[in-house]
Amino acid sequence: MRALVYHFSNDVKVDTVPDPVLQEPDDIILKVTATAICGSDLHLYRGKVPGMKEGDILGHEFMGIVVDAGPGVTKLQKGDRVVVPFVIACGSCFFCDMHLFSACETTNSGRGTIMNKKSLRPGAALFGFSHFYGGIPGGQAEYVRVPKANVGPIKIPHTLDDEKVLFLSDILPTGYQAVLNANVGPGSSLAIFGAGPVGQMAAACARMLGVDPIFMVDHHPYRLAFAQAQYGVIPINFDAVDAAEFIIDNTSYRGVDAVIDAVGFEAKGSAIETVMATLKLEGSSGKALRQCIAAVRRGGMVSVPGLYAGFIHGFLFGDAFEKGIGFKAGQTHVQRYMPELLNFIADGKLHPEVIISHRMPLEEAANGYRIFDKKEDNCRKIVLRP
Numbered sequence: 120m121r122a123l124v125y126h127f128s129n130d131v132k133v134d135t136v137p138d139p140v141l142q143e144p145d146d147i148i149l150k151v152t153a154t155a156i157c158g159s160d161l162h163l164y165r166g167k168v169p170g171m172k173e174g175d176i177l178g179h180e181f182m183g184i185v186v187d188a189g190p191g192v193t194k195l196q197k198g199d200r201v202v203v204p205f206v207i208a209c210g211s212c213f214f215c216d217m218h219l220f221s222a223c224e225t226t227n228s229g230r231g232t233i234m235n236k237k238s239l240r241p242g243a244a245l246f247g248f249s250h251f252y253g254g255i256p257g258g259q260a261e262y263v264r265v266p267k268a269n270v271g272p273i274k275i276p277h278t279l280d281d282e283k284v285l286f287l288s289d290i291l292p293t294g295y296q297a298v299l300n301a302n303v304g305p306g307s308s309l310a311i312f313g314a315g316p317v318g319q320m321a322a323a324c325a326r327m328l329g330v331d332p333i334f335m336v337d338h339h340p341y342r343l344a345f346a347q348a349q350y351g352v353i354p355i356n357f358d359a360v361d362a363a364e365f366i367i368d369n370t371s372y373r374g375v376d377a378v379i380d381a382v383g384f385e386a387k388g389s390a391i392e393t394v395m396a397t398l399k400l401e402g403s404s405g406k407a408l409r410q411c412i413a414a415v416r417r418g419g420m421v422s423v424p425g426l427y428a429g430f431i432h433g434f435l436f437g438d439a440f441e442k443g444i445g446f447k448a449g450q451t452h453v454q455r456y457m458p459e460l461l462n463f464i465a466d467g468k469l470h471p472e473v474i475i476s477h478r479m480p481l482e483e484a485a486n487g488y489r490i491f492d493k494k495e496d497n498c499r500k501i502v503l504r505p
Contacts, residue, residue, distance in 0.1 A: 128166025
């Protein structure tokens with residue numbers, strides 16, 4: 120089959136690779152009908168995530184048709200059309216029983232091996248996201264093996280087009296969980312740092328839930344303009360103003376009820392952070408997180424769907440303590456939210472497909488990564504068709 124393969128940082132290609140085969144009784148083989156390039160895929164593309172190996176198949180946002188199923192698969196059959204969550208969960212461990220699917224204890228042995236810390240219990244395996252997260256081949260391919268097929272893949276009615284439901288795989292539930300973690304509702308004020316795909320989906324979900332006002336912080340004018348037109352956000356270009364100061368000045372000098380950090384560890388930080396990251400003395404930039412801490416009101420909440428790893432210089436925990444703010448973070452418990460989000464889409468309350476700016480055949484995926492990485496051609500989100 121053809122698949123998008125990692126070779127080295129900034130070097131991905133569509134190659135011919137062996138077809139996937141069933142390995143466990145509860146596996147399925149999926150013929151991929153649509154897949155997408157995620158903002159977190161760019162962390163891999165740039166060589167920022169440990170555990171990548173030459174030949175790894177990328178992609179964790181995908182859907183398709185079941186073409187084969189193991190004897191232990193009870194909830195799906197050949198011909199079913201499904202969206203697959205990027206988190207691979209067993210459904211029966213300590214954490215899965217609490218619906219904390221991204222903390223699944225059984226599907227990922229990679230993290231503990233790479234970190235070499237017996238005390239560090241791994242979270243769930245992820246599709247196409249390095250051997251640090253299990254080394255499971257991803258879905259930017261013609262076919263993909265889906266482990267634990269009784270836990271996660273959700274059947275899609277044929278009345279809904281692929282593009283309407285594809286983002287149930289990651290960015291829509293990630294944005295939704297970020298809003299729920301922010302503990303906001305009708306009349307709450309919210310600031311979202313990062314107008315990429317997750318930030319846009321967070322804005323869509325927050326607006327659906329009655330949050331107002333919503334501030335959106337970024338420095339790409341086209342992304343801010345889209346969010347303003349689509350979701351009625353108040354755009355803030357951090358190249359023009361200090362975002363936290365602007366937010367405080369426009370919230371009775373208190374700050375917003377909650378903030379969402381949809382930027383993560385690759386935020387452009389200080390000169391010291393840049394040097395420390397280059398020397399591998401620091402795992403993440405704290406620039407966006409510091410702005411979030413500054414922008415939230417006393418007693419507010421900081422919700423972090425953006426990816427972080429390792430040590431953060433200048434975390435400002437003293438400010439967080441003095442303001443009495445809370446934090447909720449982590450990978451998304453996708454399986455937990457897919458059914459209700461599918462209903463929101465079917466009822467016309469959410470339209471995640473509006474974020475799509477580019478559609479390409481899988482064979483052009485390498486160019487898609489380049490365009491998305493460089494923010495060329497007003498690129499918001501790319502969907503690939505095998």
